[in-house]
Amino acid sequence: MRLTCPLCGPRDRREFYYSGAAVALDRPGAEAPPEAWDDHLHNRDNPAGVTQDLWYHEQGCCSWLKVTRNTVTHEILAVETVGGDSTAGGVA
Amino acid sequence: MPDLIAKPALGLPPLTHAGTTLAEAALPQITAIAPFPGQSAAVGTALGLTFPAPNCVTEAGEARLVWAGRDLAFLLGKAAPEGLPAAVTDQSDGWVALTLSGPQAVQVLARLVPLDLRDMPRGQAARTALNHLPLVLIAEGEGAFTLLTFRSMARTAWHEIGEAMEKLAARAALTP
Known part of the structure; x- marks a missing residue:
């Protein structure tokens, strides 16, 4: 399996650390009821099809990545950096 | 302030197999x-x-x-x-620099680094892994590479690369 890191390019799976569903990015608001927090912390879908999860490029650029993939076909549909590609820029 | 004696991370002589040489390089800063x-x-x-x-x-x-x-x-x-x-x-003294150069350098690293290093020109670098070790790989061109990893892991890195060189040489010796 390979992920195409938006910064580093296509990289082997062993450079990445899997960190669960991308639901972690959608925190309930401060006023949210306890049920919303219960849902956020404990309840996860287990879809047969397209899902989104978080991966950390620990043996690479140290970016958090949001990966959209298909659990049935194993197709990687999109890889985005959670924090944007760069805040400082850079040239070749 | 006591006078501290600068020591190399390994202090080992270069290792050569089949014309490919692994050596420790100075990394002053x-x-x-x-x-x-x-x-x-x-x-x-x-x-x-x-x-x-x-x-x-x-x-x-x-x-x-x-x-x-x-x-x-x-x-x-x-x-x-x-x-x-x-x-x-x-981060001086936190890293060690190794150089690997020669005709087998790409094949040696192919056993350890999850990247295709063939035709990687000078001016390219990659932050990746050397087996399980963190690695900053710098292409020097012409089958030569500088490998930066944590100094505390210098012996492990040397051992991993040395073993890959040895096995590659052994395999080459079997081929008529």
Whole structure:
């Protein structure tokens, strides 16, 4: 399996650390009821099809990545950096 | 202040198999430079180098700026000046530099590094893994590489690469 890191390019799976569903990015608001927090912390879908999860490029650029993939076909549909590609820029 | 004696990480003689040589290289200074938001061009100007794009190295004389992660580069061969618009961390003595060069260098690294290093030109670099060890790989061109890893892991890195060199040489000896 390979992920195409938006910064580093296509990289082997062993450079990445899997960190669960991308639901972690959608925190309930401060006023949210306890049920919303219960849902956020404990309840996860287990879809047969397209899902989104978080991966950390620990043996690479140290970016958090949001990966959209298909659990049935194993197709990687999109890889985005959670924090944007760069805040400082850079040239070749 | 006591006088500290500088020691190499390994102090081993170079290791050669089939014309390919692994050696420890001097690494007098390494500085991590993380530009503040929007300041990479200014950092480059202050250093007399261009801040590198991902997977690139920029160089001017002895000084090199190696891309090492998101908004992060390592400065080699030069001390960082005061007042850079960046978070600057002296990491000298925290890293070890090894050089691997020769006709088998790419095949040796193919056993350890999850990247295709064939035809990787000088000026390219990658932050990746050497087996399980963190690695900053710098292509020197013509089948030569500089490998930076944590100094505490220098012996493991040497052992891993040495073993790959030995096995490759053994396999070559079997082929008529």
